[in-house]
Amino acid sequence: MAPNSTFTPETIAAGFHALSDPLRIQVLELLCSQELCVCDLCDHLGTTQSKLSFHLKTLKQAGLVSPRQEGRWIYYSLNLPQFVALEQYLAEFRRFSPILPIRSRCET
Incomplete structure (x- = not known):
């Protein structure tokens, strides 16, 4: 897989954990x-x-939502660039890793 500085194991894991x-x-x-x-x-x-x-904290830590304070209220919205990063991460597997059938040790 081609290295990409926006993908770290921690940020990717946090994103998928938040989606779980x-x-x-x-x-x-x-x-x-x-x-x-x-x-x-x-x-x-x-x-x-x-x-x-608790759940919003997990989503914020993963960068999937963004808070905005207005007076005493906090409004949440999607942080679309983080979704794009997760999507690109998965696309790297599709593009560079051919899916091959599993080969049994008995067949070799």
Whole structure:
């Protein structure tokens, strides 16, 4: 795979870890259409603010969402460049790593 300075094992792992939870996926799907505050996300998801805060922290650490404060409210939106980075990372495998059938040791 060609080296790319934007891909570090830590950033890629954090991104895919953040995508590994159904509630976080739901948050991202809600944010696809508009920026939302925590209270709106809680209402849409039927979850508590403390539970949602934990998941938002994971999404922020992975760089998948961006917070914006307006007064006492914090609004969240998707950080699209990080999604592009994850997509490019996966595309590197598709482009440079041919998928070959597994060869049994017995066949050699």
